[in-house]
Amino acid sequence: MNGRPRIAAGAPQRRVRLWFALLCAATLLVCVASLLFGAGAIGPLDSLDTLIRALSGHTSDDNAWFTIESLRAPRTAIGVLVGAALAVAGALLQAVTRNPLAEPGLLGVSGGATFAVAIAIALGADAASLRVPVAQFGALAGCVAVLAASRVRGAGDDPVRLVLAGAVLSGLLYALTSLILLFDERTADEIRFWVVGSFAGRRPDDVIALLPGLAVAAVVVVGIARPLAALALGEHVASGLGHRPRLVRLLVVLAVALLVGSATAIAGPIAFIGLVAPFVARGLAGPDVRTTLWLCLPIGAVLTLGADVVSRLVVRPSELPLGVLTALIGAPVLVAVVRSRRLPTL
Amino acid sequence: MTVPFEAPPLSLTSPLQAEKLCVSYGRRPVLSELDIAFPREQVTAIVGPNGCGKSTLLSALARLHTPQAGRITLERRDIRSYGARELARALALLPQNVTAPEGLTAAELIRFGRQPHQSWLRQWSAEDAAVVDAALAAADLQALAHRPLEAMSGGQRQRAWIAMAIAQQTPVLLLDEPTTALDLGHAIEVFELVRDLAAEGKTVVMVLHDLGNACRYADHLVAMRDGRVVAAGPPSEIVSRELVRELYGVDCTLVTDTDTGAPLLANVRRARDIAAPGSSIS
Ligand SMILES: Nc1ncnc2c1ncn2[C@@H]1O[C@H](COP(=O)(O)OP(=O)(O)OP(=O)(O)O)[C@@H](O)[C@H]1O
Numbered sequence: 001m002n003g004r005p006r007i008a009a010g011a012p013q014r015r016v017r018l019w020f021a022l023l024c025a026a027t028l029l030v031c032v033a034s035l036l037f038g039a040g041a042i043g044p045l046d047s048l049d050t051l052i053r054a055l056s057g058h059t060s061d062d063n064a065w066f067t068i069e070s071l072r073a074p075r076t077a078i079g080v081l082v083g084a085a086l087a088v089a090g091a092l093l094q095a096v097t098r099n100p101l102a103e104p105g106l107l108g109v110s111g112g113a114t115f116a117v118a119i120a121i122a123l124g125a126d127a128a129s130l131r132v133p134v135a136q137f138g139a140l141a142g143c144v145a146v147l148a149a150s151r152v153r154g155a156g157d158d159p160v161r162l163v164l165a166g167a168v169l170s171g172l173l174y175a176l177t178s179l180i181l182l183f184d185e186r187t188a189d190e191i192r193f194w195v196v197g198s199f200a201g202r203r204p205d206d207v208i209a210l211l212p213g214l215a216v217a218a219v220v221v222v223g224i225a226r227p228l229a230a231l232a233l234g235e236h237v238a239s240g241l242g243h244r245p246r247l248v249r250l251l252v253v254l255a256v257a258l259l260v261g262s263a264t265a266i267a268g269p270i271a272f273i274g275l276v277a278p279f280v281a282r283g284l285a286g287p288d289v290r291t292t293l294w295l296c297l298p299i300g301a302v303l304t305l306g307a308d309v310v311s312r313l314v315v316r317p318s319e320l321p322l323g324v325l326t327a328l329i330g331a332p333v334l335v336a337v338v339r340s341r342r343l344p345t346l
Numbered sequence: 347m348t349v350p351f352e353a354p355p356l357s358l359t360s361p362l363q364a365e366k367l368c369v370s371y372g373r374r375p376v377l378s379e380l381d382i383a384f385p386r387e388q389v390t391a392i393v394g395p396n397g398c399g400k401s402t403l404l405s406a407l408a409r410l411h412t413p414q415a416g417r418i419t420l421e422r423r424d425i426r427s428y429g430a431r432e433l434a435r436a437l438a439l440l441p442q443n444v445t446a447p448e449g450l451t452a453a454e455l456i457r458f459g460r461q462p463h464q465s466w467l468r469q470w471s472a473e474d475a476a477v478v479d480a481a482l483a484a485a486d487l488q489a490l491a492h493r494p495l496e497a498m499s500g501g502q503r504q505r506a507w508i509a510m511a512i513a514q515q516t517p518v519l520l521l522d523e524p525t526t527a528l529d530l531g532h533a534i535e536v537f538e539l540v541r542d543l544a545a546e547g548k549t550v551v552m553v554l555h556d557l558g559n560a561c562r563y564a565d566h567l568v569a570m571r572d573g574r575v576v577a578a579g580p581p582s583e584i585v586s587r588e589l590v591r592e593l594y595g596v597d598c599t600l601v602t603d604t605d606t607g608a609p610l611l612a613n614v615r616r617a618r619d620i621a622a623p624g625s626s627i628s
């Protein structure tokens with residue numbers, strides 16, 4: 001266009017779009033890998049053969065097709081959804097606390113969801129659809145508790161102290177969860193299996209149970225993206241730009257609770273995805289949450305599902321707990337963030 | 347000592363004023379029964395010792411603090427009756443201490459200034475881009491537009507923030523110490539920019555520590571001490587040796603700038619027989 005201002009027009013925007021497209025392609029690749037590889041007897045070549053036949057309309061009832069359709073497909077969908085949800089939750093928490101270490105797993109949000117679900121299981125609930133709202137409630141309580149602690153005077157300015165408060169809360173909640181395991185032998189196995197965080201053995205129903213929470217959260221996030229971006233400049237500047245920081249913070253807490261609650265109810269607590277994905281996204285696109293949130297979707301999916309695929313392969317025929325792998329990726333990133341943190345002050 | 351100022355004519359022509367304003371942090375009062383009005387389409391400078399409540403006053407005027415008593419009116423309407431975005435289109439504040447996230451560039455920062463003008467229906471437009479470009483030019487930052495703020499000097503960063511406030515395009519602009527980190531040349535640039543803005547019809551209020559430049563570039567001077575206005579009016583009328591001594595606890599010789607008629611401070615030295623007002627605070 002003629003006479004169009006050049007400086008303000010976003011030159012880096014094109015690069016971000018390219019990254020987004022690349023990451024979506026990577027997500028697709030990981031999805032295919034997830035359908036092809038497993039810890040069991042059905043190898044990738046058999047799977048590929050079955051998959052190609054299925055795509056050309058020849059479904060069969062053999063074992064390979066059953067494994068792909070009923071085991072690996074829901075597992076793949078859950079990996080993508082949970083990964084994206086946790087990544088977005090991390091980005092939201094980091095934006096609202098202005099703290100690059102704020103992560104649902106580290107802050108006790110996942111811990112709250114876990115504890116609530118453990119109680120629900122101990123009380124006899126096992127349907128996934130019932131577990132989701134319980135976990136969301138627990139995540140909400142955990143989120144509110146840790147943010148309230150962080151707003152105690154002085155602590156809010158120091159990112160490491162927020163994480164310490166979160167670690168204390170998480171530790172407490174996991175201790176209480178173990179206590180439930182001690183008292184209730186009967187359900188202990190079910191909880192123990194779930195509490196390590198895994199996508200194994202999930203059914204198509206579980207995918208459906210995830211969707212409403214994620215959909216509502218998505219609407220909320222789209223609605224608050226702009227004010228949330230302004231909050232990065234500080235509460236006073238954001239108010240000065242016509243936003244209501246308190247309302248934004250409330251809505252963020254709600255969205256995080258919905259996201260982490262849904263994810264945790266289905267997959268168990270999975271740490272570090274909410275730390276690593278936004279960290280990578282910021283590295284690619286800069287600090288504006290409006291762009292990092294978009295990038296977090298495929299990054300979270302690739303990381304989580306990729307870790308899940310690897311977890312099936314390294315100790316075949318058994319599986320490595322997913323949490324072990326995410327911690328292996330997450331710990332170095334945690335160190336990197338702590339070392340690099342710097343806010344330019346005026 | 348209180349120098350009376352002509353409240354009635356000023357309050358008639360003032361877009362922004364506060365009456366009997368009381369603000370406190372916790373139980374400690376910072377502003378007590380403060381009356382103030384800013385002349386329309388002019389530059390007002392607020393001066394006073396550290397901790398006298400200048401920043402608190404600006405924050406209260408921008409509705410970032412809830413006053414315990416009194417009221418603030420913007421265009422004769424109580425600011426409490428404004429919607430959040432409506433207020434942000436009428437009044438912009440650049441706070442004294444601001445931080446930006448790592449990696450944010452000057453152009454990205456200045457774009458935030460357009461947010462009060464955007465909505466679901468009205469997304470980023472060519473007009474917004476033109477305003478941002480103009481603000482970049484006004485702050486002399488075109489060459490640094492895509493540089494992250496943390497990779498700039500303090501003064502360049504300060505100019506980027508000023509440009510953001512300018513991009514908000516409000517009729518009233520509040521700047522808290524906009525020139526503290528700037529070298530002489532760029533400080534003068536900001537002052538001239540502020541004069542241009544006033545000439546374009548904006549009402550500008552800035553907190554300054556440099557009394558000389560306050561006298562030189564402001565039409566209206568407000569002197570504060572201990573949360574109260576001790577003098578207000580045109581600089582040449584209100585600045586006196588006694589006022590300088592009352593504000594800062596220093597003695598000086600006042601001379602008149604023959605070019606501009608503004609008062610100038612010379613031979614500034616610590617007063618012997620009076621306690622510096624800042625000493626009890628710091
Ligand atoms: N958030 C706060 N909580 C408690 N007291 C505060 C707070 N901010 C400022 N104060 C106190 O209020 C008084 C006025 O502060 P203010 O920042 O308005 O001063 P100022 O005139 O802008 O000073 P300076 O010239 O140093 O910027 C000071 O005594 C200060 O210690």
Ligand SMILES: [Mg+2]
Pocket residue numbers: 400401402442522
């Ligand atoms: Mg101040």
